[in-house]
Amino acid sequence: MLRSTQTLKGYTIQATDGSMGKVEEILFDDDQWTVRYFVVNTGSWLTGRKVLISPIAVNGIQADDQKMIVSLSRQQVKQSPDIDTDKPVSRQMEIRYYDYYHWPYYWTGAGVWGVAPDPAGMLARPYAVSPPENDAHQDERKDDPHLRSENAVRGYAIEAVDARFGQVEDFIIDEKNWTIRYLVIDTIKYWPSRSVLISPDWVLSISWADRKLRVNLAKDQIKSSPTFDATALLDRSYEERLFDYYHRAKYWDKDSKDDRHRRIG
Numbered sequence: 001m002l003r004s005t006q007t008l009k010g011y012t013i014q015a016t017d018g019s020m021g022k023v024e025e026i027l028f029d030d031d032q033w034t035v036r037y038f039v040v041n042t043g044s045w046l047t048g049r050k051v052l053i054s055p056i057a058v059n060g061i062q063a064d065d066q067k068m069i070v071s072l073s074r075q076q077v078k079q080s081p082d083i084d085t086d087k088p089v090s091r092q093m094e095i096r097y098y099d100y101y102h103w104p105y106y107w108t109g110a111g112v113w114g115v116a117p118d119p120a121g122m123l124a125r126p127y128a129v130s131p132p133e134n135d136a137h138q139d140e141r142k143d144d145p146h147l148r149s150e151n152a153v154r155g156y157a158i159e160a161v162d163a164r165f166g167q168v169e170d171f172i173i174d175e176k177n178w179t180i181r182y183l184v185i186d187t188i189k190y191w192p193s194r195s196v197l198i199s200p201d202w203v204l205s206i207s208w209a210d211r212k213l214r215v216n217l218a219k220d221q222i223k224s225s226p227t228f229d230a231t232a233l234l235d236r237s238y239e240e241r242l243f244d245y246y247h248r249a250k251y252w253d254k255d256s257k258d259d260r261h262r263r264i265g
Contacts, residue, residue, distance in 0.1 A: 003061070027147045034179045037179070053072070103133055156211045157213070165219055166185040176219055
């Protein structure tokens with residue numbers, strides 16, 4: 001299931017023993033382009049404290065009720081490591097967080113979720129104890145998690161190889177493994193009443209200082225690409241047209257090959 005990150009804002013996090021707050025922000029890593037945490041405002045329940053909920057804990061989404069069902073209890077979350085969500089989340093903070101829940105680390109392995117393609121596969125792996133404190137600090141220095149807020153990235157300029165053509169408006173995520181499949185680009189300042197989709201795989205470079213993403217596509221290519229309608233269903237037929245138009249390999253073919261290799265191995 002493909003979902004817009006904007007639609008998940010305000011969703012209630014439903015724990016095993018009651019609600020614990022609402023989704024306020026989404027953090028993704030700019031290496032794997034994968035959602036790593038939902039920042040949840042707990043409101044009066046924890047006196048305004050914000051907590052992180054990993055997609056690993058998500059059991060499902062009820063769009064009609066605007067709820068995200070998680071496998072955690074309120075008590076578990078209440079006693080989880082206190083992380084200042086107003087500051088960058090360091091690797092050391094993530095180590096404490098993952099150790100608390102006894103989850104394998106997503107950053108150890110070649111897959112999107114460590115040694116697995118998705119959170120479910122990750123949980124099937126044994127939990128490993130964190131490294132000694134000194135080694136953990138070294139990991140923190142060497143392995144910056146590169147977590148970004150999608151709130152902050154929204155509005156970044158997008159440049160083709162020959163022109164500027166729009167800005168980031170939204171993100172489309174794949175609920176199966178929580179990867180960002182598309183950036184929704186608003187081109188209204190350049191081509192009125194038009195939004196287009198760009199795969200993160202087509203991003204050449206990112207300048208966080210200049211708030212700009214450069215893609216390896218030409219302006220005229222993008223201008224004639226299939227129009228994206230946020231009010232319509234984003235189905236596989238539209239995705240096939242999009243990838244065929246750009247003559248790019250389809251991500252679901254690669255995912256199928258990766259899954260097959262994992263089963264054989």
